[in-house]
Amino acid sequence: MFRSQHLALKYFAAAMTLFGIMVLAGLLASTHYVQDGFLLNKLDFSITKTLHIDTMIIWLLMGFIGSVYWFLPVELERETEGVRLAEVMFWIFCVAVAIVALVFIFVQYGPATEMSLWFINQGRKYVEAPRWAAIGIVAVVLVFVYNVVATAIKAGRITGIMAVLMVDLIPLFGLYLIAFPSITNMSEDQYWWWWLVHLWVEATWEILIGCIMALALMQLLGTSRRIVETWLYIEVGLVLGTGILGLGHHYFWIGTPSYWLGIGGLFSALEPLPLLGMVVHAVYDAGTHRMKTTNKPAFFWVLAEAFGNFLGGGVFGFMMTLPQINLFTHGTQWTVSHGHFAFWGAYGCGIIAVIYLALQKARSVQMLDSVAWKWSFALLNTGMLGMVGALLVSGISQAFYERAMGGSTLQAFIAAQNNVWFVQGIVMRLVFGLVFAAGYVMLMVDLLRIGKRRAVSETLAPRVAGGPA
Amino acid sequence: MDASDPAFWRAGAISSTLVMLVVLAFLTVDSLATIKPGGANVPHYNVINKEISYEFDSVASRYRPVIGGEQLLFGRRYSAEEAENTMRLGKLVIQSRNCMNCHTFFGNGAYYAPDLTKAWLDPAWQQMWMPMTQATSREEAIAMFLMNPDKYPTWRRQMPNLGITRPEAEAVVAYLKWMSAVETNGFPIHFGHIQTNNK
């Protein structure tokens, strides 16, 4: 194994740890909804929710970075350039994340000054991390980009997949600069903020997970490079062709011109089309290569990725994207339902698949299988579907009672929050959140143990047979 | 080049991406002009000296903000520069206290607390908070609530005490008043009016 791949395993371990913190924070945030006064003025909803969404972003980013460190040396047939520096940056990354989280929990707020934004909380969703930490992330990322580009240069060659990945990294990390400024005008603030969020999760991240899945499929199913590359280019064309102007579906109500209602709605409505193609592709691959899978969990998590992406992003997105509908669904639990499903389907499942692939190699196992992965797969996906369904019920009731009927005032908000359907949905969300949490525990048990028992039993066998101790 | 040649699709991906990016660039230039203070959809910050309401425009077929005559805030007439400084402070409060992770602004944020896009126009200030705080004006009631939300709860879910000072509270009130004057293409629909029939 390359040194870069050992680093990848560290990134995966950190990612899975943050996943656990995300789940814990999510359970706390869900409890805020269900129990009045829960940890009021000690650990308020705004903090638990910030921890929940930020750990999600970071665990996915660590999963991406780990995946690239895993596949890069194999792709370019040489050790990653600057890997020792990358190892140092990994630890800096972890320490920075820990400090940011501790400051969120124990300091929480500061006065309305630039110093608070530099050291405590920037207060913009997903990019709450104070500026000093944002600089740290930029440093980690610059080293990462250097690792990738320098390795390609030293190798003297580039593959199609690596070319797409490298070109994608430029806007992916360039957009992160939007995390820095504090813009007084809320309209302008949100205009640029959506470039960061949308062009991450509905453009550059889609390309990145596409590259990672391409690399994974070559390993998992032995699919040829020509096929995965062709498919990758088609995906890039369709995803960016619909997603770049699909950005407009965030520009309906923030003060921007009304032509965005038409443009955003149109391109957003086209976004499910490439996702349908990916479902066809996944079923085709599953069908024609099924017998040759040596990594059952990775295989099923890749399938979950294809279907989850379509359902969470495509179906649930399409339900709420047309402006006439969005006028009512915007800013309700409906959005939360779609968001959970889309992030899980599009990215969560894919990263887990890659981790199983890496473990198979790291533990030198011919055929990777276990009982625990099936349990974790069932619990995590059932938990997720349950949460999504529950939030949809709450969201529908909120869209109806708060927006359509109530006129979106405080009284309308309260009436919707007290509505019996809303409350039932929000309670069931916590119940299914616990199911999801159980799935996470099973996942961790499996990741720590899968593929190891054979090695243990192989060393035990000679002893049992009376061999040397 | 035929359809099973990766180069064909690579060319397609590059060209469709470039076309979309160019269109986005043009639309961005136009949008930024529209949303700057004083642009078509976003008023200058000193709109806080005026009365703001939200009414149905039958020509545009949607609700729109209406800027009326003079209505001073905290008994003060803000100059353009004072208004801008107040907005700057108000936005820093919103960021430093992480408001977006309980509330929404233009519907974006978190959904634990109400949307604040038109909060300045919420009848609850006159109906509930002015009596509770004994304030003589809407803005005074809002400021008092922000400084001590634990003293003036209205339902079972409470806003935490975020240590907001008097100048910070006034800045937030001003910010909310300005925000309510932004043209949002009709969001939220019929704010403050209850519908009795299905839409």
Next chain:
Amino acid sequence: MVATSLLLGTFVLMAGCYGALYCFARLRRDRRLAHVAVACYVLQAITAALLMVTALDFWWKALLLASLAAYWPIPPLTWRFLERLHIPEEQMP
């Protein structure tokens, strides 16, 4: 409004079912599955018809009809493309 958005979700969901079942039918060479796939597409068309009587604006309805037409050939075209893409691999020893 709620009915409209649920119909929209059903519209895309039926497209997905049609696509997935079409693929399973091709994989297993199962005529019945193919018929179920077409039934899903018919359900999608019915959903589209129902959407025509909602309060959506004219152009969105037109977009839905155009999408309906586009969804029909996507699975078979994608399948045929994937087969062609894989042929040189299968011809290798």
